[in-house]
Amino acid sequence: MITFEGAAKFYPDGTVAVAHLDLTVETGKTTVFVGPSGSGKTTSLRMINRMVEPTGGTIRVDGADIRDQNPAQLRRSIGYVIQQAGLFPHRTVLDNIATVPLLLGWRRSRARARALELMDLVGLEPAQAKRYPHQLSGGQQQRVGVARALAADPPILLMDEPFSAVDPVVRTSLQDELIRLQQELHKTIVFVTHDIDEAVRLGDRIAVFRPGGELAQYDAPERLLAEPVDAFVESFIGYDRGVRRLSFFPASGLSLREDVVFDDEDRVERAQTLVAGENEPWALVVDAERMPKGWVSAEQLDRAPSGVPLGSLDLAPYGHTFDVGADSLRAALDAAVLSPAGRAVGVDEEGRVVGVVSQNDLGAAIWSVSE
Numbered sequence: 001m002i003t004f005e006g007a008a009k010f011y012p013d014g015t016v017a018v019a020h021l022d023l024t025v026e027t028g029k030t031t032v033f034v035g036p037s038g039s040g041k042t043t044s045l046r047m048i049n050r051m052v053e054p055t056g057g058t059i060r061v062d063g064a065d066i067r068d069q070n071p072a073q074l075r076r077s078i079g080y081v082i083q084q085a086g087l088f089p090h091r092t093v094l095d096n097i098a099t100v101p102l103l104l105g106w107r108r109s110r111a112r113a114r115a116l117e118l119m120d121l122v123g124l125e126p127a128q129a130k131r132y133p134h135q136l137s138g139g140q141q142q143r144v145g146v147a148r149a150l151a152a153d154p155p156i157l158l159m160d161e162p163f164s165a166v167d168p169v170v171r172t173s174l175q176d177e178l179i180r181l182q183q184e185l186h187k188t189i190v191f192v193t194h195d196i197d198e199a200v201r202l203g204d205r206i207a208v209f210r211p212g213g214e215l216a217q218y219d220a221p222e223r224l225l226a227e228p229v230d231a232f233v234e235s236f237i238g239y240d241r242g243v244r245r246l247s248f249f250p251a252s253g254l255s256l257r258e259d260v261v262f263d264d265e266d267r268v269e270r271a272q273t274l275v276a277g278e279n280e281p282w283a284l285v286v287d288a289e290r291m292p293k294g295w296v297s298a299e300q301l302d303r304a305p306s307g308v309p310l311g312s313l314d315l316a317p318y319g320h321t322f323d324v325g326a327d328s329l330r331a332a333l334d335a336a337v338l339s340p341a342g343r344a345v346g347v348d349e350e351g352r353v354v355g356v357v358s359q360n361d362l363g364a365a366i367w368s369v370s371e
């Protein structure tokens with residue numbers, strides 16, 4: 001557990017980087033510091049490992065005042081990852097990762113074995129061990145940075161905008177990796193970002209800083225999105241917070257319609273009768289394995305000659321699907337919005353169609369969690 005007790009950082013030029021921070025970072029959880037530029041996130045983070053010395057208050061790690069610890073020793077027990085990885089350019093990937101174990105006096109062979117183990121853990125190929133940082137992509141460099149920070153197995157990991165220099169696709173995959181690693185390792189992670197979406201994805205708790213180095217709100221992401229404490233937090237979170245909040249509710253509660261799902265071998269009349277009877281504008285066509293093939297509209301069915309199989313019609317693309325067991329209401333809404341039929345196709349983990357959610361049912365589910 002890391003506790004900030006009235007921690008402050010004032011600079012001689014009068015800048016208040018951190019005004020008065022009271023906050024507890026829980027052990028084994030990911031705590032994200034988020035806020036606009038200059039709001040004191042990095043300063044707060046760097047006060048934990050004494051890269052910045054507080055000018056007021058106390059910071060404790062597991063009850064011990066960090067002022068009583070040797071800064072160099074403290075830093076070796078706390079992993080640190082920064083933007084663009086901050087790797088040593090003239091050391092190979094392997095030697096970069098082995099830095100802290102070697103500083104701690106491990107034998108070279110043990111440090112290298114550990115480095116190889118970590119490369120595997122963060123998704124790097126052993127063949128990349130002998131490369132130099134400039135021979136890696138930005139995303140790979142970040143992975144090396146994470147591996148280096150984890151090398152001596154520190155209980156605490158400080159991450160300062162580690163993924164902000166990579167493109168959005170790589171960024172998402174690095175976030176996924178971090179989520180996976182954290183499920184395995186349960187480190188106490190403090191993560192700084194500007195990006196509220198990243199904060200909501202990664203954080204067990206989120207601390208929103210406001211300009212002037214003050215803590216505006218400290219809450220679990222669901223609560224932050226549901227109940228921002230004031231206008232500053234609300235505007236920082238953004239106007240689509242309602243939609244983002246849907247990612248915390250599972251799609252498994254949605255009622256799925258199976259009666260508007262037809263086999264591609266079925267004749268048009270079968271779908272015509274059902275769709276007309278239900279006054280449904282769309283039906284979904286699946287193959288023999290129940291994999292989705294596409295949408296057919298009621299108008300198309302009206303015009304189609306009888307006797308032809310549904311699979312022979314010109315089907316509209318089914319668009320995105322959502323996994324009924326694993327995805328959230330946000331994913332279901334996204335699937336519906338992107339579907340030409342305005343309906344979401346729910347699938348199982350193998351991608352087989354379970355059913356279709358109508359706009360009414362989706363709307364009702366969203367309404368029920370918004371109350």
Ligand SMILES: Nc1ncnc2c1ncn2[C@@H]1O[C@H](COP(=O)(O)OP(=O)(O)OP(=O)(O)O)[C@@H](O)[C@H]1O
Nearest residue numbers: 011013015016017036037038039040041042043044
């Ligand atoms: N050495 C310094 N001397 C004077 N002021 C400083 C110094 N270092 C940081 N500051 C100021 O302290 C404030 C907080 O900086 P900090 O880097 O913690 O903010 P931040 O929220 O992490 O910002 P960003 O997201 O842009 O990195 C800023 O106004 C910054 O200019």
